[in-house]
Amino acid sequence: MGQGLHSALDKALKPLSHLLPRSKVVDKAYHGLLFFWKHGRLPRRDALLWNDMLYRVKTSDEILDPLRVFVTDKEFVKTYVRKVVGDQYAVPTLAVLTSPAQVDEYDFPPQCCIKPTHASAEIILRTNGEPVDRDRIKGWFALNYYLKSREPHYQQLTPKVIVEPLIFGSDTIEDYKIFCYEGEPRIIQVDVERFTGHKRKFFDAEWNELDFSIIYPRASYAIPRPDTLAEMLTVARALSRDFSFVRIDLYTDNRSVLVGEITHCSDNAGGVFLPRSAEKTASEKMFA
DSSP, rough: OOOOHHHHHHHHHHHHHHHHHHHHHHHHHHHHHHHHHSSSSSOTTTTTHHHHHHHHHHHSSGOOOOOHHHHSSSSTTHHHHHHHGGGBBOOSSSSOOSSSSHHHOOOOOEEEEEEEOSSSSEEEOOOSOOOOOHHHHGGGGGOOOOHHHOOGGGTTTOOOOEEOOOOOOOOOEEEEEEETTTTTEEEEEEOOOOTTSOEEEEEEOOOEEEEEESSSSBBOOOOOOOTTHHHHHHHHHHHHHTTEEEEEEEEESOOEEEEEEESSSSGGGGEESSSSHHHHHHHHHHOO
């Protein structure tokens, strides 16, 4: 796709998602256009390709499975985690705020993580008692992430704000995103330097490094195998067994493991491979 057309579509799609009527037919048409914009091709109905599989999940009735909708909520996913793998894997909850008035009244801890339960890519990390942007937090109650992304499983979520302790007392902890297919962990994505110079690396389940990245550059330095890898794979296997294709997001300090969230449509099926040709080989490993 030419750069000029790519730029024009970029500008058009951002407001378009908010203006379109709310319907499954319109959403699917929007996602088809978004897919073409990202990948320069239409999604293939029967292709066992990474983004095509994600596209099929998000545009079919599968995405509205009650369990998928339930665990999309960042508060409720902890209930599922506790039931399936145990309370020790759930990130503690300090507070759930259900109105802007509660945000004004709440005394946020000096160290905490603050995020909406009904959206993605919004987070505030308070590390040393710095001022809290309460206006930004209160604005989250008006955020309709479905209208922003057109991902249907966000449409039914009630706006809330959850407050958690900083995971392992740090704001720079690495997260491990384990892609699972039919209940089996296959590929692990590691995100590093997320707030300074976001990079990624990918590994198979035996911690062999894979020669590609998605969206962000591939980190140039070695990332050691976590001491808790076997436990992480066991947790991911258990949490993914009720879904066809899903991503289980985990944290570890090499002593214990915590579940961050469960992600149903990674990168909204818009994760461009670096290089693009790697999507085929990654898909063969993922869906074999």
